[in-house]
Amino acid sequence: MANPIQRLRQTSADYKTLDAKDRRRFWVDGILNNALYILMFIFIIYTAVKNPNFVSAGSIVNIISLAAASLPMALGIAGCIVLTGTDLSGGRVVGLTAAIAGAFLQSQEISRKMFASLPAITPGWILVVILTVLCVGAIIGLVNGFFVAKFSLHPFIVTLATQLITYGLILIFFMMNNNNGQPVSGLSQQYKDIVSSSFLRFGSVSIPWYVLYAVLLVILMWFIWNKTTFGKNMFAVGSNQDAARVSGVNVFWTTVLVHTLAGAMYGFTGFIEGARISSITQATGLNYECDAIAACVIGGVSFVGGTGSISGIVLGVFVLRIIFVALSMLGIDPSLQYIIKGGIILVACALDMRKYLVKK
Secondary structure, three states, X not given: OOOHHHHHHHHHHHHHOOOHHHHHHHHHHHHHHOHHHHHHHHHHHHHHHHOHHHHOHHHHHHHHHHHHHHHHHHHHHHHHHHOOOOOOOHHHHHHHHHHHHHHHOEOOOOOOOOOOOOOOOOHHHHHHHHHHHHHHHHHHHHHHHHHHHHHOOOXXXXXXXXXXXXXXXXXXXXOHHHOOOOOEOOEOHHHHHHHHOEEEEEOOEEEEHHHHHHHXXXXXXXXXXXXXXXXXHHHHHHHOHHHHHHOOOOXXXXXXXXXXXXXXXXXXXXXXXXXXXXXXXXXOOOOHHHHHHHXXXXXXXXXXXXXXXXXXXXXXXXXXXXXXXXHHHOXXXXXHHHHHHHHHHHXXXXXXXXXXXXXX
């Protein structure tokens, strides 16, 4: 694949061969294809002028931290989109795994614990909890992938069903051991420290540990997507299932594994989110999948299938978080922010489909 400089040179060479009409079309297409980024850049400049605190060190670190908390889920759901699907259950899986992690890692000192007989909090026990929530997420993802691959059901229907099932499990979990639906709180300091304590400090500004975890996950997912047979098979199935099957790709297991990996990413997100918010409720994780899907589409992961990159996902997550922080700093009503979020998804999907139709 050509590097960016080679692509730029090729584009410049192609541009020189165009007549005046085609050159105008070239610029129009370029502007439309990048309209979302252009508008966001203008919006960011406007916000920085209206509220200089937007570009302060504290604000920048806050944006980085928010993006890092969202990245694992976006990295997981992106694979489902590459397969021309989606996953509506992701947010509820985050809520369930956050509740499990929080309940298993409550402080020994609090008077009301969901599971009083659990062992003391040690590094070994925390590792067990991490593996548990990864497995819970992976199992739900495996169920999604199995029904999508085995019965050729649309991922929208399958994940809508598992979203409801997972929410039912959340409600049951919060009623266990006379908890009576109360928030899971009183988390141990050890749990909070390995997630939210300072990893790097610049004066009064600190970067939490989960930013480092997000960086490591990005590297891991980049390797999986670009350097493994599984990654190549995922893009092949997303581009054309029939062609991939003829080429020897196991479409069934590729689909199952993509959804299983996505579920594991949701589980990891839940572990991080539990310590980050400290008080987990039945509503934790609600609509998280919407932000993840929006970030992926903004980052160039196409619903047409077979298209996407890890760098694009990271960019999409950061752009979305920058917008949300900017909206807050501009004093936009939180209710209106949902409308803007929906509009961003619509515009991003429309531009993505336009690119596909132009190529076709």
